[in-house]
Amino acid sequence: MRLTQYFLPTMKETPSEAQIVSHRYMLRAGMIRQASAGIYSWLPLGHRVLKKIEQIVREEQDATGAQEILMPTIQSADLWRQSGRYEDYGKEMLRITDRHERDMLYGPTNEEQVTEIAAAYIKSYRQLPKNLYHIQWKFRDEVRPRFGIMRGREFLMKDAYSFDIDAESGRRAYNKMFVAYLRTFARMELKAIPMRADTGPIGGDMSHEFIILADTGESAVFCHRDFLERDVLALDVDYESDLQPIVDEWTGLYAATDEMHDPAQFEREVPAESRVSDRGIEVGHIFFFGEKYSKPFGAIVPTPEGGETTMQMGSYGIGVSRLVGAIIEASHDDKGIIWPEAVAPFKVGLINLRSGDDDCDAACDDIYDKLNAAGVEVLYDDRPERAGSKFADMDLIGLPWQLVVGPRGLKNGVVELKSRRTGETEELPVAVALERLGG
Ligand code: ATP
Numbered sequence: 383m384r385l386t387q388y389f390l391p392t393m394k395e396t397p398s399e400a401q402i403v404s405h406r407y408m409l410r411a412g413m414i415r416q417a418s419a420g421i422y423s424w425l426p427l428g429h430r431v432l433k434k435i436e437q438i439v440r441e442e443q444d445a446t447g448a449q450e451i452l453m454p455t456i457q458s459a460d461l462w463r464q465s466g467r468y469e470d471y472g473k474e475m476l477r478i479t480d481r482h483e484r485d486m487l488y489g490p491t492n493e494e495q496v497t498e499i500a501a502a503y504i505k506s507y508r509q510l511p512k513n514l515y516h517i518q519w520k521f522r523d524e525v526r527p528r529f530g531i532m533r534g535r536e537f538l539m540k541d542a543y544s545f546d547i548d549a550e551s552g553r554r555a556y557n558k559m560f561v562a563y564l565r566t567f568a569r570m571e572l573k574a575i576p577m578r579a580d581t582g583p584i585g586g587d588m589s590h591e592f593i594i595l596a597d598t599g600e601s602a603v604f605c606h607r608d609f610l611e612r613d614v615l616a617l618d619v620d621y622e623s624d625l626q627p628i629v630d631e632w633t634g635l636y637a638a639t640d641e642m643h644d645p646a647q648f649e650r651e652v653p654a655e656s657r658v659s660d661r662g663i664e665v666g667h668i669f670f671f672g673e674k675y676s677k678p679f680g681a682i683v684p685t686p687e688g689g690e691t692t693m694q695m696g697s698y699g700i701g702v703s704r705l706v707g708a709i710i711e712a713s714h715d716d717k718g719i720i721w722p723e724a725v726a727p728f729k730v731g732l733i734n735l736r737s738g739d740d741d742c743d744a745a746c747d748d749i750y751d752k753l754n755a756a757g758v759e760v761l762y763d764d765r766p767e768r769a770g771s772k773f774a775d776m777d778l779i780g781l782p783w784q785l786v787v788g789p790r791g792l793k794n795g796v797v798e799l800k801s802r803r804t805g806e807t808e809e810l811p812v813a814v815a816l817e818r819l820g821g
């Protein structure tokens with residue numbers, strides 16, 4: 383993409399309405415535009431990141447055997463009356479009346495909708511287990527939408543729903559999601575820590591929030607430092623095998639949000655030098671709730687023994703749009719965003735230090751064509767701007783690699799390759815730089 387043609391409305395000033403760094407940088411980098419309180423349009427740069435995150439989430443869900451569907455954003459109130467949640471949900475739910483005076487709502491989540499589908503079609507234990515997920519916009523009329531897309535009213539969520547014949551099989555489904563979540567966040571270079579969460583009236587230990595540490599997190603969290611040393615992607619995961627040992631290893635160390643925190647236990651179980659007290663952002667939440675929805679919806683299957691049983695369910699959410707902000711909170715400096723390569727909107731920012739100079743233009747065009755031909759995503763700053771402002775914009779939008787082409791280097795046949803993360807630069811012959819970037 384050539385910057386002269388790209389829709390990238392960056393700004394130099396710090397927007398006054400933004401309280402946290404991710405919100406400031408997302409606005410300054412032209413990633414989002416507020417439409418109304420807690421509701422945003424995604425502009426090209428932001429949209430690219432959102433789609434990359436969505437794709438990682440999808441790949442890791444698919445790897446577990448979960449199957450993607452797409453349920454509507456608008457749901458019928460009757461469905462929610464059936465589960466008893468229509469009244470309970472309160473003001474967070476956006477209620478709508480259609481032209482026939484029928485009560486509708488903009489879905490804050492989809493347990494009811496998906497259970498209706500399962501109840502209609504799953505008629506034999508042979509069809510179980512199943513896990514259906516979708517990646518769809520949700521609406522929750524939050525009292526205080528803030529921090530940009532981190533606590534929006536409209537937000538993109540991946541929500542998966544498991545259906546099993548019994549609690550033991552339900553646990554296996556839960557464990558699959560647990561491990562998939564570890565992998566999903568690790569691929570985005572996030573250290574997400576599973577923390578035991580309140581299961582409410584259902585009880586049991588089958589609910590975990592996945593939390594990343596960040597000063598600007600909304601809740602206080604307490605955990606063992608060893609979590610931060612672990613490398614999930616080094617694990618060879620086979621979803622057909624018993625995942626309990628992996629789950630046990632990740633739930634064996636102390637980790638709790640303030641709601642579940644027990645200071646005495648924390649001090650007993652974690653040596654002083656390993657105690658981490660920080661703030662955290664919830665990026666995912668998994669929950670096993672048995673028959674809570676399958677019962678009111680009559681999601682019943684005959685058992686192999688000739689009886690019948692109500693399906694056991696769990697639900698598993700990831701805040702896809704919140705992750706965009708969470709990643710920035712975890713990875714930035716005072717110049718701007720530092721994207722992990724897996725979610726970067728482009729891999730390379732190509733900077734022409736003297737647009738209009740024949741040699742520089744020709745060299746850049748050549749590099750640009752070669753990178754594109756090799757499938758390397760490149761944003762080419764071909765604007766007739768000062769070098770200083772090109773560098774500032776490139777640092778702000780945080781592409782992992784900057785390739786700088788100037789008249790002096792070209793005389794010696796070299797260009798400069800800079801890592802956004804480390805700031806290290808190297809002068810390299812063009813061909814070598816291209817090779818490094820996969821061109
Ligand atoms: P929170 O405690 O942050 O309000 P929640 O517990 O109500 O979240 P869940 O119902 O568990 O949220 O939803 C699953 C995921 O969706 C959360 O882990 C979070 O990442 C994301 N999410 C929830 N509410 C919002 C929101 N208002 N804006 C953006 N993402 C959200």
Ligand code: MG
Nearest residue numbers: 591664666667
């Ligand atoms: Mg939650």
